[in-house]
Amino acid sequence: MKAPARATRTLLLAVDFSRPASRAVPYAIKLASILNLSLTVVHVLQAPPGFTSWRPATRRSLDPLRTKALLELGRVVRFANDHQVAAEYTLLAGVPEEIILQTADEVRAALIVMGTHGRSGLDRLKLGSVADAVLRRAHCPVFTIHAAAGGHPAVHPLRLNLGRILVATDFSPSSEAALRHAVELAKLLPADVLLLHVADADSTETGIEEKFSQALSASQAGDRVGEQLLLHGDPAAAILAHATRTKARLIVMGTQGRRGMKRLLLGSVAEAVIRGARCPVLVVRNGGRYRRLARPAPPGPRH
Template identity: 40%
Template sequence: MNPAQPRILFATDLSRWAEGAEQYACALAASWGAALTVVSVLEFPPGMNPDYPVNRLYLGELLKQATRELVELKARASARSVPVKTRIATGIPSQEVSAAAEEEDADLIVVGTRGKTGLEHVVLGSTAERIIRTAPCPVLAVRAKKPGADEARSLALHRLLVPVDFSDCSLDALEYAATVAQREKASLKLLHVLEPVSYGLDFTLLHAAKREQTRDAMTARLSALASAVSGVGLTAEYELRGGMPADSILDAVRQADADLLVMGTHGRRGISHAFYGSVAEAVLRRADCPVLTVRSPKFQPGHRPVVAPRGERATNPETKE
């Protein structure tokens, strides 16, 4: 395999919910000239004995069905001139997908998501979100269309929206978004959300002057980042808006008619994740367009940075981090 060739891993449960993700995986593989590997995981909870006759029969039937459906998937990809390598794993889907990405040295994982919200999300969770928290590379999550919904949007990625809070992970996402925009000949829009100000016990606004200074400082930084992106030949603009991050980001996606949302994520787990939550995951559950989350960006050899490397970046004007 050419070491400079991008490698895409498409994780699928072979259900109708994964159809949209399959289309994006094949489209990106074709436009990027990438090697495409498809992995399907036969879900088998830990603690169950695979050698027990009933379990062996159950796994055997799953294997037959998955093998048959992967052959059909390869035929569909071949019709689009996209060669595909397939693999089947057994175990917990999120763990097996992350392991496959490591073994394949994947540059991008593509996965479908049903966009669960509310009680359904609390009870059932999301395989896509678990993959995002542990994946060794960026993850493109494509939300499935509900039955009876309008036809899927165009697969072309013309307009990319990148929320930036000036943290390292959001700037890494911007760097990766610029790479995607170069491949897709797309434009970028940078967005920073200025969260609501605090109120004192007497309900008066605190630090109004400092808030204005912060707004001016962040506007200047957004402008500088947009200029850096424009400096590599891309079309870039920026916007500063107020509100709660997830809601403001989703509003910006709709108003910009974005084809792709690119977000950084800390990949928190356990107690930290339960306490702080994740803006990326909140957006993922509600966004209509695909969401590309970047926790561990991977770049091709010879990549020239668009934004400053981590050690040379300025501090966040809101948090002084």
């Protein structure tokens, strides 16, 4: 089992070898490359109840899964290395969301990338979702790609098109941080940024132009944002419809990360967008604390 490097910030790619996870791999490699981050690939074996360590009986029961996982992890690491991205893997057993979050903290992850099956309804409420749990608790932004998203999982990372970014804002601190992350990515890709605010159908919200102006100023967007649009209606439905209409390649948004009954009653716009999006979604949770995604490139030789 390889241990991830601890010296520098990294991009954490969580994989379960499903179709959504396969689609997430080239995106993780592309993002690690443009952000100058190393890549840590983590897979979590579902351990039996009461698991505390790799005891002989536990090891025997998990060995077949462990062997298969090591082979798959090795393939992902080689794929990343072939595209000049330094990558390592870690294979652990336990509760997937707990291990992913713990590993993200240990490797000082600047970004978590993962696929999501996007369950809805009673199935989602009963079984839960690893991606949902990570989204609600991660200390860094989370980049998700839904099972229904287009594209082939074996696509060359450099051919992935993220050239149009739709930022959905409610002008909250988390939305402000989301816009700053979008602008940072847009400058590196490069990409155009579209800024969208969705108000309730009967809203009499005023001062929208000033709010847009303040958001752009705070994000230091320069001329990177090419459109600012106000729509009315259901937020998630309007965001998804506008993303389809504008052929957005990435949706970026903030979320308050509610938990418990309040979350179940009110729902989450971010989670609804993730379940319905045909492109990846980058979510920035709570508080609006902004920390650059990119790691500074090492200084060049002095002349």
